Amino acid sequence: MLLRKYLLVTEFQVSKCGSHIVKRRRDVLYPKRTKFSKYSKGRCSRSRVREPDELGFGRYGTKSCRAGRLSYRAIEAARRAIIGQFHRSGQFRRNGKIWVRVLADLPITGKPAEVRMGRGKGSTQCNWRGWIARVSTGQISFEMDGVSLSNARQAATLAAHKPCSSTKFVLWS
Numbered sequence: 001m002l003l004r005k006y007l008l009v010t011e012f013q014v015s016k017c018g019s020h021i022v023k024r025r026r027d028v029l030y031p032k033r034t035k036f037s038k039y040s041k042g043r044c045s046r047s048r049v050r051e052p053d054e055l056g057f058g059r060y061g062t063k064s065c066r067a068g069r070l071s072y073r074a075i076e077a078a079r080r081a082i083i084g085q086f087h088r089s090g091q092f093r094r095n096g097k098i099w100v101r102v103l104a105d106l107p108i109t110g111k112p113a114e115v116r117m118g119r120g121k122g123s124t125q126c127n128w129r130g131w132i133a134r135v136s137t138g139q140i141s142f143e144m145d146g147v148s149l150s151n152a153r154q155a156a157t158l159a160a161h162k163p164c165s166s167t168k169f170v171l172w173s
Helices: 011-017 072-089 149-160
Strands: 021-024 028-031 060-064 068-071 097-100 106-108 130-135 140-145 167-171
Touching (some): 060 149, 072 097, 072 130, 072 149, 140 149
Antiparallel strands (some): 021 028, 060 140, 060 167, 068 130, 097 140, 106 130
């Protein structure tokens, strides 16, 4: 249920859920505020996803086959690849839709180059690494609707090359 509150993009609906999303750095979605400024890296669960691994919004989607971490750049590159495929086919302007079901909500810290060991964890400001999202096995990454099956399959194939994890195409049944 954690991802559901990040799916809504309009400011009215987001503020109703109690969390805020900021769009900065070339249309990248990440939280405006987090509970802590630094998080531990943690483990990606290799078991099945706890949330429903079924399509909730569209007719087609991409599902992750392995657990891992996705950077905000990989998510944005996959989203742009899907939208580019829809625009090339000419179906997106009429009634095509896309939903991004993963949000990069964990900040990655880093220490500057040539700094001695110790003195705590690196900061998020001086050597900024970006945001990541933990993806479980079987979690839906993107959902599409309003386009043909062949066009959605081509878009999912293009989007699968962008992140470093393997994905597969899913149909609504």
